[in-house]
Structures are given as structure tokens and as C-alpha cells.
Amino acid sequence: MATQQSRQNAALGAPxxxxxxxxxxxSGVVHAQRLIEFLLAREFDILLSVSRAGRLVMAEELGVSNDPASWGATHGERLRIFPEKDFGAPFCSGSFRFRGMVVIPASMGSVGAIANGVTINNIHRGADVALKERLPLIVVPRETPLSVIHLENLLTLARAGAVILxxxxxxxQHPRTLDDQIDFVVSRVLDALGIDNQLFKRWSE
Ligand SMILES: Cc1cc2nc3c(=O)[nH]c(=O)nc-3n(C[C@H](O)[C@H](O)[C@H](O)COP(=O)(O)O)c2cc1C
Known part of the structure; x- marks a missing residue:
């Protein structure tokens, strides 16, 4: 008998x-929101996990009523959300194929966990899988200033093949609004995934 998980997998599009x-x-959860909205509008399948601390920051920065489930308002069926402790999520296995993974924003705690192969939640495990399977891993770290520990962990990730963005x-590009700056960052993430976009006016265009 098919499990709920296998039914979810069956409905997914091409890897x-x-x-x-x-x-x-x-900080900077809004970047994730914008990225997900863009990808859903382009009919990509999103497999999302939000850490416990991620939900705290989300409530702080976006408001308590801004639940990630609502980000898929128009293409909800393409947005799958997994609890952070669900190690049965598809991306926890190297045999599940996907285009790439983005950790956005990436806390220094999660950067440290991923850099050291510690899988406390399925975000760390997904990143672990992406690295071992040589799939694109884009890490959008947010902290300032950075300690030597942060920098060394980021260097470890870069050496392992991650894009540190x-x-x-x-x-x-003469941004006028905060949205322009957010789009700039999201555009660079999409570039790293090889996804065509014109979210900002590129240099020399
Ligand atoms: C409002 C708020 C903002 C935070 N901003 C940052 C941040 O920008 N960078 C960071 O590394 N940690 C930040 N933290 C601390 C992390 O949330 C904390 O280290 C947490 O353990 C990270 O867990 P996670 O990696 O599992 O999400 C913030 C916490 C809160 C409550």
C-alpha cells in the first residue's frame, strides 16, 4: 500500500x-520567501524545511500570521513542507534526485553543523546529501561580523563544493527599494542554480 510519502514523491515533477x-x-527570511514565490511561479517543485529557530525569526521579521504554507497561494500543490526532524523527507536520501539545495538564510549554527557533517535536522542532512552527491548547494550565510570559526566553517563548505553566497x-544596478535589493540576492541564487531570470538589470545590459 502506498504511503503518504510515496504518493507525494509520485506527484513530483522531473528531478x-x-x-x-x-x-x-x-535574519533575512524574506529572501527565502521571495525565492520560493519566484520558483513556484515558474512551476518548480519546492521541498521546504524550516528550523525551529527559523520559525522564530520568521515570526519576528515577517509577522506571526505569515506562515510558509501561504507562500504557495497560487501553486500550493508544488510546495511541500517537511518538519525539521522528519528524516524520512525525500532529500535525506542520496537516491532522491533534485536540482540543488539552497540554505537561505543560513545561521552560523547550521553552517557549523553542515561543515562538520553533523545532521541535527533534515536541513543539515539535505545539505550533507547535496555535497556527497555533488549536487549544487548554495549557502546564504548571514552574520556580521564573522568570527574565525564562522570563516573556517564557510571555507570548509566552499572547499567541499558549496557556493557561499x-x-x-x-x-x-541603482536599487530604489528594499525589494530591489532582495531581488538582487535572489537573482544571484537563481544564477547559481542555473535558472534563467531577469530580476535586476545586469551589468552591461
Ligand atoms: C530574531 C533572531 C535573529 C537571529 N539572527 C541570526 C543571524 O543573523 N545569524 C545567526 O547566525 N544567528 C542568528 N540568530 C540565532 C540563531 O537563530 C540560533 O543560533 C539558532 O540556534 C540557529 O538554529 P538553526 O541553525 O537550527 O536555525 C538569530 C536569532 C533570533 C531569535
Whole structure:
């Protein structure tokens, strides 16, 4: 008899249309929201996990009523949300194929866990799987200033193959609003996943 999990898997689109997203307890949750909205509008399948601390920051920065389930308002069936302790989530196994994973925002706690192969939740495990399977892993770390421990953990991840993509604003595209800056960061994440987008005016275009 098919389990609920296997039914979920059966409904997923092609592997290159599946993006795993981990939201951890760092500032800048709005980047994850925008990324997910963009990907859903382009009919990608999203497998999302939000850490306990991620939910705290989400409530603080986006408001308690802003639940990630509502981000899939228009394409809800493509947004699957897994509890952080659900190690039966598809992306916890290397045999499950997906295009790539984004940890956005990535707390220094989660950066440390992933860099050291410690899988406290399924976000860490998903990142572990992406690295071992040589699938794209994009880590959007948020902290300032950075300690030597943070920097060494980030270097370990970069050496293991992750793309370290800090949500650093740029000014050459003359942003007018905060949304412009958010789109800039999200655009660079999409670039790292190889997903075509025109979220900001690129240099020399
Ligand atoms: C409002 C708020 C903002 C936070 N911002 C950051 C941050 O920007 N970077 C960071 O590394 N930790 C931040 N923290 C602390 C982390 O949430 C904390 O270290 C937590 O254990 C991370 O757990 P996780 O990686 O499982 O999500 C913040 C916590 C709160 C409550």
C-alpha cells in the first residue's frame, strides 16, 4: 500500500525541477520567501524545511500570521513542507534526485553543523546529501561580523563544493527599494542554480 510519502514523491515533477530549500534561524527570511514565490511561479517543485529557530525569526521579521504554507497561494500543490526532524523527507536520501539545495538564510549554527557533517535536522542532512552527491548547494550565510570559526566553517563548505553566497547588496544596478535589493540576492541564487531570470538589470545590459 502506498504511503503518504510515496504518493507525494509520485506527484513530483522531473528531478531538474525539484529544489530543496532550508530556512534556518538567521535574519533575512524574506529572501527565502521571495525565492520560493519566484520558483513556484515558474512551476518548480519546492521541498521546504524550516528550523525551529527559523520559525522564530520568521515570526519576528515577517509577522506571526505569515506562515510558509501561504507562500504557495497560487501553486500550493508544488510546495511541500517537511518538519525539521522528519528524516524520512525525500532529500535525506542520496537516491532522491533534485536540482540543488539552497540554505537561505543560513545561521552560523547550521553552517557549523553542515561543515562538520553533523545532521541535527533534515536541513543539515539535505545539505550533507547535496555535497556527497555533488549536487549544487548554495549557502546564504548571514552574520556580521564573522568570527574565525564562522570563516573556517564557510571555507570548509566552499572547499567541499558549496557556493557561499552572502546576501550582500550591490549598488551598481541603482536599487530604489528594499525589494530591489532582495531581488538582487535572489537573482544571484537563481544564477547559481542555473535558472534563467531577469530580476535586476545586469551589468552591461
Ligand atoms: C530574531 C533572531 C535573529 C537571529 N539572527 C541570526 C543571524 O543573523 N545569524 C545567526 O547566525 N544567528 C542568528 N540568530 C540565532 C540563531 O537563530 C540560533 O543560533 C539558532 O540556534 C540557529 O538554529 P538553526 O541553525 O537550527 O536555525 C538569530 C536569532 C533570533 C531569535
Amino acid at each position: 531538474e525541477r525539484r529544489i530543496v530549500i532550508g530556512v534556518t534561524g538567521a 552572502p546576501p550582500t547588496p550591490a549598488f551598481y
